[in-house]
Amino acid sequence: MGEIRLVGTAHVSEKSVAEVRAAIEEFQPGIVGVELDPGRYNALRHEQAPPKVEDVLKAGNFSQLLFQWTLAYLQRKIGMDVGVEPGAEMVAAIEEVEGRGLPLALIDRDIRITLARFWEGMSLWEKVKMVYALALSVGGVEGDEIDIDALTRQDVVSAALDEFRKFSPNGARALIDERDAYLARRILDLSGRYDRVMAVIGAGHVRGVERYLSSPELLPPEADLVARPKSYPWGTIVGGAFIAMFAFLIISLAFSGVGFEVLGWAILYWVLINGVLAAVFTLAAGGHPLSAATAFAVAWLTSLNPLMAAGWFAAAVEAKVRKPSASDFQRIMDAEDFSQMRKVPIFRVVLVAALANVGSTLGTIAYFAFISPILGIDPTVIIPMGFSNFIGWLGGLFSF
Structure with a gap:
Protein backbone atom coordinates (compact mmCIF):
# COMPACT_ATOMS: atom_id res chain seq x y z
CA MET A 1 0.00 0.00 0.00
CA ALA A 227 -27.70 2.92 -3.26
CA ARG A 228 -30.53 5.33 -3.86
CA PRO A 229 -32.50 5.76 -0.64
CA LYS A 230 -35.68 3.80 -0.19
CA SER A 231 -38.45 6.31 -0.55
CA TYR A 232 -41.66 5.57 1.28
CA PRO A 233 -44.76 7.21 -0.26
CA TRP A 234 -45.54 9.22 2.85
CA GLY A 235 -47.13 11.96 0.77
CA THR A 236 -49.50 9.45 -0.81
CA ILE A 237 -50.25 7.85 2.56
CA VAL A 238 -50.96 11.16 4.31
CA GLY A 239 -52.92 12.41 1.31
CA GLY A 240 -54.99 9.23 1.30
CA ALA A 241 -55.69 9.69 5.00
CA PHE A 242 -56.96 13.24 4.40
CA ILE A 243 -59.17 12.01 1.56
CA ALA A 244 -60.64 9.34 3.84
CA MET A 245 -61.25 11.92 6.58
CA PHE A 246 -62.97 14.29 4.16
CA ALA A 247 -65.16 11.53 2.75
CA PHE A 248 -66.00 10.36 6.27
CA LEU A 249 -66.95 13.91 7.28
CA ILE A 250 -69.16 14.54 4.24
CA ILE A 251 -70.92 11.18 4.53
CA SER A 252 -71.49 11.72 8.26
CA LEU A 253 -72.95 15.19 7.65
CA ALA A 254 -75.13 13.91 4.81
CA PHE A 255 -76.69 11.21 7.01
CA SER A 256 -76.79 13.18 10.27
CA GLY A 257 -79.90 15.17 9.45
CA VAL A 258 -78.22 18.59 9.70
CA GLY A 259 -79.56 19.47 6.28
CA PHE A 260 -78.16 20.11 2.84
CA GLU A 261 -77.29 23.71 3.68
CA VAL A 262 -74.69 22.67 6.27
CA LEU A 263 -73.43 19.99 3.90
CA GLY A 264 -73.09 22.57 1.12
CA TRP A 265 -71.18 24.95 3.39
CA ALA A 266 -68.83 22.12 4.41
CA ILE A 267 -67.96 21.49 0.76
CA LEU A 268 -67.68 25.21 -0.04
CA TYR A 269 -65.29 25.79 2.87
CA TRP A 270 -63.15 22.92 1.60
CA VAL A 271 -62.78 24.76 -1.69
CA LEU A 272 -62.22 28.16 -0.10
CA ILE A 273 -59.76 27.26 2.67
CA ASN A 274 -57.57 25.10 0.43
CA GLY A 275 -57.72 27.58 -2.44
CA VAL A 276 -57.12 30.75 -0.45
CA LEU A 277 -54.07 29.43 1.39
CA ALA A 278 -52.58 27.95 -1.80
CA ALA A 279 -53.09 31.30 -3.58
CA VAL A 280 -51.70 33.34 -0.67
CA PHE A 281 -48.54 31.25 -0.50
CA THR A 282 -48.16 31.50 -4.28
CA LEU A 283 -48.28 35.29 -4.05
CA ALA A 284 -45.86 35.20 -1.09
CA ALA A 285 -43.42 33.40 -3.37
CA GLY A 286 -43.68 36.30 -5.82
CA GLY A 287 -45.94 34.35 -8.15
CA HIS A 288 -47.99 35.99 -10.88
CA PRO A 289 -51.70 36.59 -10.12
CA LEU A 290 -52.55 34.03 -12.82
CA SER A 291 -50.44 31.46 -10.99
CA ALA A 292 -52.20 32.31 -7.72
CA ALA A 293 -55.60 32.00 -9.43
CA THR A 294 -54.57 28.62 -10.78
CA ALA A 295 -53.47 27.45 -7.34
CA PHE A 296 -56.82 28.60 -5.93
CA ALA A 297 -58.75 26.82 -8.65
CA VAL A 298 -57.07 23.42 -8.32
CA ALA A 299 -56.13 23.20 -4.62
CA TRP A 300 -59.47 21.69 -3.53
CA LEU A 301 -59.09 18.97 -6.17
CA THR A 302 -55.39 18.21 -5.71
CA SER A 303 -55.99 17.86 -1.97
CA LEU A 304 -58.32 15.00 -2.87
CA ASN A 305 -55.72 13.32 -5.08
CA PRO A 306 -52.38 12.38 -3.43
CA LEU A 307 -50.83 11.92 -6.88
CA MET A 308 -51.36 15.58 -7.79
CA ALA A 309 -50.14 18.85 -6.27
CA ALA A 310 -51.40 22.41 -6.59
CA GLY A 311 -47.81 23.62 -6.96
CA TRP A 312 -47.34 21.71 -10.19
CA PHE A 313 -50.19 23.56 -11.87
CA ALA A 314 -49.16 26.93 -10.42
CA ALA A 315 -45.57 26.32 -11.58
CA ALA A 316 -46.72 25.47 -15.10
CA VAL A 317 -48.57 28.78 -15.35
CA GLU A 318 -45.68 30.66 -13.75
CA ALA A 319 -43.29 29.15 -16.31
CA LYS A 320 -45.55 30.31 -19.14
CA VAL A 321 -45.54 33.84 -17.72
CA ARG A 322 -41.86 34.10 -16.63
CA LYS A 323 -40.37 32.10 -19.52
CA PRO A 324 -37.27 30.70 -17.71
CA SER A 325 -34.22 29.83 -19.78
CA ALA A 326 -31.06 27.74 -19.37
CA SER A 327 -29.07 30.88 -18.52
CA ASP A 328 -31.16 31.26 -15.35
CA PHE A 329 -29.17 28.55 -13.57
CA GLN A 330 -25.97 30.56 -13.87
CA ARG A 331 -27.82 33.70 -12.75
CA ILE A 332 -28.82 31.86 -9.58
CA MET A 333 -25.19 30.96 -8.94
CA ASP A 334 -24.12 34.58 -9.55
CA ALA A 335 -26.77 36.17 -7.32
CA GLU A 336 -25.29 38.19 -4.47
CA ASP A 337 -28.35 38.04 -2.22
CA PHE A 338 -31.65 36.23 -1.91
CA SER A 339 -33.64 39.09 -3.42
CA GLN A 340 -31.60 38.73 -6.62
CA MET A 341 -32.24 34.99 -6.64
CA ARG A 342 -35.99 35.58 -6.38
CA LYS A 343 -35.87 37.71 -9.52
CA VAL A 344 -34.49 34.84 -11.61
CA PRO A 345 -37.42 33.26 -13.49
CA ILE A 346 -36.55 29.60 -12.88
CA PHE A 347 -36.01 30.24 -9.17
CA ARG A 348 -39.37 32.04 -9.01
CA VAL A 349 -41.08 29.10 -10.73
CA VAL A 350 -39.59 26.55 -8.34
CA LEU A 351 -40.36 28.73 -5.31
CA VAL A 352 -43.97 29.12 -6.46
CA ALA A 353 -44.31 25.35 -6.85
CA ALA A 354 -42.91 24.64 -3.41
CA LEU A 355 -44.89 27.30 -1.52
CA ALA A 356 -48.16 26.62 -3.34
CA ASN A 357 -47.88 23.02 -2.16
CA VAL A 358 -47.18 24.21 1.38
CA GLY A 359 -50.23 26.48 1.27
CA SER A 360 -52.47 23.72 -0.02
CA THR A 361 -51.25 21.32 2.66
CA LEU A 362 -51.81 23.89 5.41
CA GLY A 363 -55.26 24.56 3.97
CA THR A 364 -56.18 20.90 4.32
CA ILE A 365 -54.94 20.82 7.92
CA ALA A 366 -56.72 24.09 8.76
CA TYR A 367 -59.96 22.75 7.31
CA PHE A 368 -60.11 19.80 9.66
CA ALA A 369 -58.96 21.92 12.59
CA PHE A 370 -61.60 24.65 12.22
CA ILE A 371 -64.50 23.24 10.20
CA SER A 372 -66.56 22.22 13.26
CA PRO A 373 -66.66 25.68 14.91
CA ILE A 374 -67.13 27.33 11.50
CA LEU A 375 -70.19 25.18 10.80
CA GLY A 376 -71.38 25.43 14.40
CA ILE A 377 -71.70 21.67 14.89
CA ASP A 378 -70.61 19.34 17.64
CA PRO A 379 -68.54 16.63 15.91
CA THR A 380 -68.81 14.29 18.91
CA VAL A 381 -72.57 14.17 18.29
CA ILE A 382 -73.03 14.74 14.56
CA ILE A 383 -70.33 12.40 13.23
CA PRO A 384 -71.25 9.28 15.29
CA MET A 385 -74.94 9.87 14.53
CA GLY A 386 -74.35 10.35 10.82
CA PHE A 387 -72.02 7.39 10.50
CA SER A 388 -74.46 5.17 12.42
CA ASN A 389 -77.27 6.23 10.06
CA PHE A 390 -75.00 5.55 7.07
CA ILE A 391 -74.24 2.03 8.30
CA GLY A 392 -77.96 1.46 8.83
CA TRP A 393 -78.67 2.71 5.32
CA LEU A 394 -76.05 0.35 3.89
CA GLY A 395 -77.55 -2.52 5.87
CA GLY A 396 -80.99 -1.80 4.47
CA LEU A 397 -79.59 -1.42 0.97
CA PHE A 398 -78.00 -4.88 0.97
CA SER A 399 -80.67 -6.71 2.98
CA PHE A 400 -82.84 -9.17 1.13
Missing part, protein backbone atom coordinates in the same frame (compact mmCIF):
# COMPACT_ATOMS: atom_id res chain seq x y z
CA GLY A 2 1.21 3.47 -0.83
CA GLU A 3 1.81 6.35 1.57
CA ILE A 4 -1.25 8.54 2.15
CA ARG A 5 -1.37 12.23 3.02
CA LEU A 6 -4.65 13.93 3.92
CA VAL A 7 -4.98 17.69 3.53
CA GLY A 8 -7.98 19.07 5.42
CA THR A 9 -9.37 22.32 4.08
CA ALA A 10 -12.14 24.86 4.58
CA HIS A 11 -13.92 25.37 1.27
CA VAL A 12 -13.86 29.18 1.50
CA SER A 13 -10.42 29.77 3.05
CA GLU A 14 -7.53 31.54 1.36
CA LYS A 15 -5.23 29.80 3.82
CA SER A 16 -6.48 26.43 2.59
CA VAL A 17 -5.66 27.37 -1.00
CA ALA A 18 -2.05 28.11 -0.03
CA GLU A 19 -1.81 24.94 2.09
CA VAL A 20 -2.94 22.78 -0.82
CA ARG A 21 -0.24 24.17 -3.11
CA ALA A 22 2.42 23.84 -0.41
CA ALA A 23 1.41 20.26 0.42
CA ILE A 24 1.71 19.16 -3.21
CA GLU A 25 5.14 20.79 -3.45
CA GLU A 26 6.36 19.17 -0.23
CA PHE A 27 4.79 15.69 -0.54
CA GLN A 28 5.35 15.17 -4.28
CA PRO A 29 2.40 12.77 -4.67
CA GLY A 30 2.01 10.28 -7.48
CA ILE A 31 -1.69 11.13 -7.65
CA VAL A 32 -3.97 13.69 -6.02
CA GLY A 33 -7.54 12.90 -5.06
CA VAL A 34 -9.98 15.75 -4.52
CA GLU A 35 -13.30 15.79 -2.69
CA LEU A 36 -15.32 16.21 -5.87
CA ASP A 37 -17.58 14.09 -8.04
CA PRO A 38 -17.76 14.52 -11.84
CA GLY A 39 -20.74 16.87 -11.63
CA ARG A 40 -19.14 19.30 -9.18
CA TYR A 41 -15.79 19.02 -11.00
CA ASN A 42 -17.41 20.09 -14.27
CA ALA A 43 -19.25 22.89 -12.47
CA LEU A 44 -16.02 24.22 -10.95
CA ARG A 45 -14.32 24.07 -14.34
CA HIS A 46 -17.40 25.63 -15.98
CA GLU A 47 -17.61 22.62 -18.30
CA GLN A 48 -21.07 21.46 -17.23
CA ALA A 49 -24.01 22.16 -19.51
CA PRO A 50 -26.94 23.68 -17.60
CA PRO A 51 -29.92 21.38 -17.10
CA LYS A 52 -32.93 21.79 -19.32
CA VAL A 53 -35.72 23.84 -17.81
CA GLU A 54 -38.26 21.24 -18.94
CA ASP A 55 -36.39 18.49 -17.11
CA VAL A 56 -36.30 20.52 -13.89
CA LEU A 57 -40.04 21.14 -14.02
CA LYS A 58 -40.86 17.53 -14.87
CA ALA A 59 -38.73 16.17 -12.01
CA GLY A 60 -41.04 17.80 -9.48
CA ASN A 61 -38.51 17.71 -6.60
CA PHE A 62 -38.95 21.41 -5.93
CA SER A 63 -38.24 21.34 -2.19
CA GLN A 64 -34.93 19.50 -2.66
CA LEU A 65 -33.94 21.88 -5.45
CA LEU A 66 -34.62 24.95 -3.30
CA PHE A 67 -32.65 23.36 -0.48
CA GLN A 68 -29.67 22.70 -2.78
CA TRP A 69 -29.72 26.24 -4.21
CA THR A 70 -29.99 27.76 -0.75
CA LEU A 71 -27.03 25.78 0.58
CA ALA A 72 -24.96 26.79 -2.44
CA TYR A 73 -25.94 30.42 -1.93
CA LEU A 74 -24.97 30.39 1.76
CA GLN A 75 -21.58 28.84 1.01
CA ARG A 76 -21.01 31.37 -1.75
CA LYS A 77 -22.06 34.23 0.54
CA ILE A 78 -19.50 33.19 3.15
CA GLY A 79 -16.92 33.02 0.38
CA MET A 80 -17.78 36.49 -0.84
CA ASP A 81 -17.53 37.84 2.69
CA VAL A 82 -13.95 36.59 3.00
CA GLY A 83 -13.00 37.18 -0.63
CA VAL A 84 -12.61 33.51 -1.62
CA GLU A 85 -14.63 31.65 -4.22
CA PRO A 86 -16.13 28.44 -2.74
CA GLY A 87 -14.11 25.45 -3.91
CA ALA A 88 -11.04 27.59 -4.58
CA GLU A 89 -8.80 25.09 -2.77
CA MET A 90 -10.06 22.33 -5.06
CA VAL A 91 -9.40 24.48 -8.11
CA ALA A 92 -5.91 25.18 -6.73
CA ALA A 93 -5.28 21.46 -6.35
CA ILE A 94 -6.54 20.76 -9.88
CA GLU A 95 -4.40 23.52 -11.39
CA GLU A 96 -1.32 22.38 -9.47
CA VAL A 97 -1.88 18.77 -10.53
CA GLU A 98 -2.36 19.73 -14.17
CA GLY A 99 0.70 21.99 -14.09
CA ARG A 100 2.85 19.09 -12.84
CA GLY A 101 1.35 16.56 -15.24
CA LEU A 102 0.07 14.39 -12.38
CA PRO A 103 -3.06 12.24 -12.51
CA LEU A 104 -6.16 13.56 -10.75
CA ALA A 105 -8.82 11.43 -9.05
CA LEU A 106 -12.36 12.48 -8.18
CA ILE A 107 -13.00 10.63 -4.94
CA ASP A 108 -16.34 11.93 -3.64
CA ARG A 109 -19.77 10.34 -3.98
CA ASP A 110 -22.16 11.61 -6.65
CA ILE A 111 -23.75 14.75 -5.21
CA ARG A 112 -27.17 13.64 -6.44
CA ILE A 113 -26.98 10.46 -4.37
CA THR A 114 -25.71 12.39 -1.34
CA LEU A 115 -28.50 14.97 -1.48
CA ALA A 116 -31.13 12.30 -2.07
CA ARG A 117 -29.92 10.22 0.89
CA PHE A 118 -29.64 13.38 2.99
CA TRP A 119 -33.17 14.60 2.28
CA GLU A 120 -34.92 11.23 2.37
CA GLY A 121 -33.03 10.15 5.46
CA MET A 122 -34.07 13.08 7.62
CA SER A 123 -37.15 12.88 9.80
CA LEU A 124 -39.96 15.40 9.31
CA TRP A 125 -38.85 17.29 12.43
CA GLU A 126 -35.26 17.45 11.17
CA LYS A 127 -36.50 18.84 7.84
CA VAL A 128 -38.59 21.48 9.60
CA LYS A 129 -35.61 22.57 11.72
CA MET A 130 -33.32 22.59 8.68
CA VAL A 131 -35.71 24.72 6.62
CA TYR A 132 -36.16 27.12 9.55
CA ALA A 133 -32.39 27.45 10.05
CA LEU A 134 -31.83 28.07 6.34
CA ALA A 135 -34.62 30.66 6.27
CA LEU A 136 -32.95 32.54 9.14
CA SER A 137 -29.59 32.39 7.36
CA VAL A 138 -30.97 33.57 4.03
CA GLY A 139 -33.01 36.24 5.80
CA GLY A 140 -29.81 37.83 7.03
CA VAL A 141 -30.13 37.09 10.73
CA GLU A 142 -26.81 38.10 12.18
CA GLY A 143 -24.74 35.75 14.30
CA ASP A 144 -21.22 35.56 15.62
CA GLU A 145 -18.51 36.43 13.14
CA ILE A 146 -17.05 33.31 11.53
CA ASP A 147 -13.32 32.66 11.79
CA ILE A 148 -12.78 30.88 8.48
CA ASP A 149 -9.21 29.76 9.20
CA ALA A 150 -10.39 28.17 12.46
CA LEU A 151 -12.57 25.83 10.41
CA THR A 152 -9.53 23.70 9.60
CA ARG A 153 -8.55 23.14 13.26
CA GLN A 154 -9.70 19.70 14.28
CA ASP A 155 -11.00 20.70 17.71
CA VAL A 156 -13.20 23.40 16.20
CA VAL A 157 -14.32 21.05 13.43
CA SER A 158 -15.21 18.30 15.91
CA ALA A 159 -17.25 20.69 18.02
CA ALA A 160 -19.13 21.92 14.94
CA LEU A 161 -19.82 18.35 13.78
CA ASP A 162 -21.06 17.37 17.23
CA GLU A 163 -23.52 20.25 17.14
CA PHE A 164 -24.68 19.25 13.67
CA ARG A 165 -25.25 15.67 14.85
CA LYS A 166 -27.43 16.94 17.68
CA PHE A 167 -29.34 19.14 15.25
CA SER A 168 -29.83 16.47 12.57
CA PRO A 169 -28.42 13.00 13.31
CA ASN A 170 -29.83 11.50 10.12
CA GLY A 171 -28.59 14.40 8.01
CA ALA A 172 -25.11 14.10 9.54
CA ARG A 173 -25.01 10.42 8.66
CA ALA A 174 -25.64 11.10 4.96
CA LEU A 175 -23.49 14.24 4.62
CA ILE A 176 -20.58 13.22 6.82
CA ASP A 177 -20.37 9.61 7.99
CA GLU A 178 -21.29 7.91 4.72
CA ARG A 179 -19.00 10.19 2.74
CA ASP A 180 -16.15 9.55 5.21
CA ALA A 181 -16.47 5.88 4.32
CA TYR A 182 -16.80 6.54 0.59
CA LEU A 183 -13.77 8.84 0.54
CA ALA A 184 -11.73 6.33 2.53
CA ARG A 185 -12.61 3.56 0.07
CA ARG A 186 -11.47 5.63 -2.90
CA ILE A 187 -8.26 6.66 -1.14
CA LEU A 188 -7.43 3.07 -0.18
CA ASP A 189 -8.06 2.00 -3.76
CA LEU A 190 -5.64 4.66 -5.02
CA SER A 191 -3.01 3.65 -2.46
CA GLY A 192 -3.08 0.15 -3.90
CA ARG A 193 -1.99 1.55 -7.27
CA TYR A 194 0.24 4.52 -6.39
CA ASP A 195 3.19 4.92 -4.01
CA ARG A 196 2.21 8.35 -2.73
CA VAL A 197 -1.42 9.46 -2.56
CA MET A 198 -2.52 12.90 -1.47
CA ALA A 199 -6.21 13.57 -0.77
CA VAL A 200 -7.63 17.08 -0.53
CA ILE A 201 -10.78 16.85 1.56
CA GLY A 202 -12.87 19.07 3.82
CA ALA A 203 -11.56 19.36 7.36
CA GLY A 204 -14.80 17.85 8.64
CA HIS A 205 -13.96 14.54 6.97
CA VAL A 206 -10.37 14.16 8.16
CA ARG A 207 -11.01 12.40 11.46
CA GLY A 208 -13.59 10.01 10.02
CA VAL A 209 -11.46 9.15 6.99
CA GLU A 210 -8.40 8.57 9.20
CA ARG A 211 -10.41 6.16 11.33
CA TYR A 212 -11.38 4.10 8.30
CA LEU A 213 -7.87 4.20 6.84
CA SER A 214 -6.44 2.79 10.07
CA SER A 215 -9.24 0.20 10.39
CA PRO A 216 -10.48 -0.71 6.88
CA GLU A 217 -12.47 -3.62 8.30
CA LEU A 218 -14.93 -1.04 9.68
CA LEU A 219 -15.86 0.17 6.20
CA PRO A 220 -19.49 -0.55 5.26
CA PRO A 221 -20.16 -2.32 1.94
CA GLU A 222 -19.84 0.06 -0.99
CA ALA A 223 -23.29 -0.95 -2.27
CA ASP A 224 -24.80 0.48 0.93
CA LEU A 225 -23.09 3.82 0.29
CA VAL A 226 -24.18 4.36 -3.31
